[in-house]
Amino acid sequence: MSLYETTVPQFIKMLQNVERWLGKAEAHAKAKKFEVDTLLQARLAPDQYPLVRQIQSACDGAKFGAARLSGKEAPRNPDTEQTWAEIQKRIAGTIEFLQSCKSEDFEGADKRLIALPFLEGKLLLGSDYLAEMVLPNMYFHLTTAYAILRHNGVDLGKMDYLGSLKLRDA
Amino acid sequence: MSLYETTVPQFIKMLQNVERWLGKAEAHAKAKKFEVDTLLQARLAPDQYPLVRQIQSACDGAKFGAARLSGKEAPRNPDTEQTWAEIQKRIAGTIEFLQSCKSEDFEGADKRLIALPFLEGKLLLGSDYLAEMVLPNMYFHLTTAYAILRHNGVDLGKMDYLGSLKLRDA
Numbered sequence: 189m190s191l192y193e194t195t196v197p198q199f200i201k202m203l204q205n206v207e208r209w210l211g212k213a214e215a216h217a218k219a220k221k222f223e224v225d226t227l228l229q230a231r232l233a234p235d236q237y238p239l240v241r242q243i244q245s246a247c248d249g250a251k252f253g254a255a256r257l258s259g260k261e262a263p264r265n266p267d268t269e270q271t272w273a274e275i276q277k278r279i280a281g282t283i284e285f286l287q288s289c290k291s292e293d294f295e296g297a298d299k300r301l302i303a304l305p306f307l308e309g310k311l312l313l314g315s316d317y318l319a320e321m322v323l324p325n326m327y328f329h330l331t332t333a334y335a336i337l338r339h340n341g342v343d344l345g346k347m348d349y350l351g352s353l354k355l356r357d358a
Numbered sequence: 359m360s361l362y363e364t365t366v367p368q369f370i371k372m373l374q375n376v377e378r379w380l381g382k383a384e385a386h387a388k389a390k391k392f393e394v395d396t397l398l399q400a401r402l403a404p405d406q407y408p409l410v411r412q413i414q415s416a417c418d419g420a421k422f423g424a425a426r427l428s429g430k431e432a433p434r435n436p437d438t439e440q441t442w443a444e445i446q447k448r449i450a451g452t453i454e455f456l457q458s459c460k461s462e463d464f465e466g467a468d469k470r471l472i473a474l475p476f477l478e479g480k481l482l483l484g485s486d487y488l489a490e491m492v493l494p495n496m497y498f499h500l501t502t503a504y505a506i507l508r509h510n511g512v513d514l515g516k517m518d519y520l521g522s523l524k525l526r527d528a
Contacts, residue, residue: 189468189485191359198489232402233508298359303528310525315359319368320523327497328504328519335505338403349498353490355480358473 191257191318192294199250200286202330203279205351206243209334210276213342220341224272230336239336241267243275246329247282253322254286256302257314258293361427361488362464369420370456372500373449375521376413379504380446383512390511394442400506409506411437413445416499417452423492424456426472427484428463 217224228240255262300314387394425432470484
């Protein structure tokens with residue numbers, strides 16, 4: 189199974205799921221008559237990132253994961269989003285980058301040696317980078333964003349998290 | 359990259375991480391003088407599963423994921439855990455099962471057709487089951503358990519979540 193399959197199409201789908209969560213959050217804010225941007229600063233613990241940073245981190249996780257595994261350059265994002273429209277644009281831009289990553293770019297990705305800016309002098313084998321960092325990290329930020337919205341009363345359920353499945357008839 | 363690599367050794371490590379989170383939670387309960395079992399019923403939203411069920415679900419996610427992909431029979435767990443000692447035993451039992459799953463059991467797992475009890479009449483290809491269900495679901499329950507503990511003041515950080523990494527010298 190190629191590293192592309194476990195990441196790119198799945199991350200696109202997950203970010204599209206996030207777009208739908210944001211839609212539901214917007215409807216919730218409207219019904220409860222509060223400014224939806226308030227949710228961007230919501231967090232589950234005072235020393236944990238708020239929603240806006242969880243979404244930025246999920247976007248970064250997907251972007252850097254795909255870029256490092258395929259040897260492409262990741263687009264730069266200065267993390268300046270402060271409004272609902274800005275964070276939606278960030279997600280859309282990330283999806284666009286992921287769509288530019290092709291299956292063939294990931295050939296040999298499992299054997300690639302990956303350098304990380306926060307781990308100076310160290311490298312991770314592509315397959316370890318995928319299993320130990322990219323996947324747990326991506327789903328960490330997605331789930332924390334989901335949990336912040338759930339904690340704030342947004343009407344989300346597990347299928348909003350998982351999204352559509354490639355089901356086949358038995 | 360085999361489906362074994364993305365799941366079994368990584369899930370063992372993540373469940374060992376959870377064992378350490380529980381140790382930190384126990385120390386926190388002792389310092390704050392509250393009964394640690396109280397945390398098992400903590401949740402982030404009234405209609406979301408509490409900690410005990412998040413951990414049971416993470417254990418199930420790992421167990422069923424590995425069992426279905428390798429064609430092994432999963433051990434049965436009646437989900438009756440109500441104490442700290444019982445949930446620790448559940449985690450240890452799950453790790454033991456995962457350790458019995460060998461790399462060679464996963465040969466051809468990506469092409470296996472997987473039936474799920476809650477999706478009658480439908481099947482998922484092994485590779486789709488891994489990318490669309492096993493991984494997002496496992497990390498969903500792990501992260502939610504982590505978030506519940508963080509929300510309740512347990513001193514955890516991102517490295518407690520990720521655990522050790524297979525770093526190589528550059």
